[in-house]
Amino acid sequence: MFRSRSKDEKVSAVKAPADLPTQPRDPQAPKGRPTPKRSEAQTTRRRAQTSAPLDRKEAARRQREARRADMTRQRQALASGDERYLPARDKGPVRRFVRDFVDSRFCVAEFFLPMAVIILILSTMPSPQLKNISLLLWLGVIAMIVVDSVGIWIRLKKQLAARFPNENKRGAVAYGLMRTLQMRRLRLPKPQVKRGERP
Missing domain, CATH: 1.20.5 (Single alpha-helices involved in coiled-coils or other helix-helix interfaces)
Incomplete structure (x- = not known):
């Protein structure tokens, strides 16, 4: 019952742990790493001081x-x-095509600001006839802008569907219509095509 182990059993007990496969050491583990040299430690410390605010x-x-x-x-x-x-709103081939499409043609909306200034000056005149003319001009300008914008919206939507069937076109038509409201020389990004040039 209480007998001592034989020599063979003792030897196998000693050798057993050595036969087990050793686990690969974790490089991030704090223990088991060699102590860095003083020069390496100083370089690391100096680099951290210069990079961190x-x-x-x-x-x-x-x-x-x-x-x-x-x-x-x-x-x-x-x-x-x-x-x-x-900027993110101007990136991508769809937005670039929309810009080129708008920049390659005359749009009534781009002349809105100069016409608005002229109408405003006419409306401040004391003559009632000039005031009536300014009112008619104002209504005419708005009607032309609406008709032109609807035409651009239809043509642009058709062109986008044909050229970019698998691309995300959300907001592209509205982006183009907003661009038509800006005068050509004030548009950003700057126009990359001339008027009349096919995009």
């Missing part, structure tokens, strides 16, 4: 500089049409 003011200053750099890149992209740095 010292306080909230420094962090805010770096954030402002990064935002300013992004805005500068975005302004340059809006002037040149560089797709990489355009």
Whole structure:
């Protein structure tokens, strides 16, 4: 019952743990790693000090500089049409086609502001005839803008369905109609096609 183990059993008991497969060491484990050299530790510490901001003011200053750099890149992209740095609402082949479609033609809506100024000046005149003319002009301008916008909406929707059947076209027509309201030289991104040129 209480007999001592034989020598063979003792040897197998000692060898058993060595036969087990060793687990691969986790490189992130704190123990078992060699101590880094002093020069390596100092380099790591110095790099952390230069990359991490010292306080909230420094962090805010770096954030402002990064935002300013992004805005500068975005302004340059809006002037040149560089797709990489355009705002999200202007990116993609669908939005580019819509811009080219609108920029390649005359739109009544783009002359809305100059005509509105003329109508406003006429309406301030003391003559009742000029006031009546300004009112008629105002109604005529609105009617022309509505008719022209409906025509652009129909043609643009048809062109988008034919050219981009599998692309997301949500909001593209409204984007184009909003662009028609801006004068050509004030549009951003800048027009990349001439009038009369096919997009």
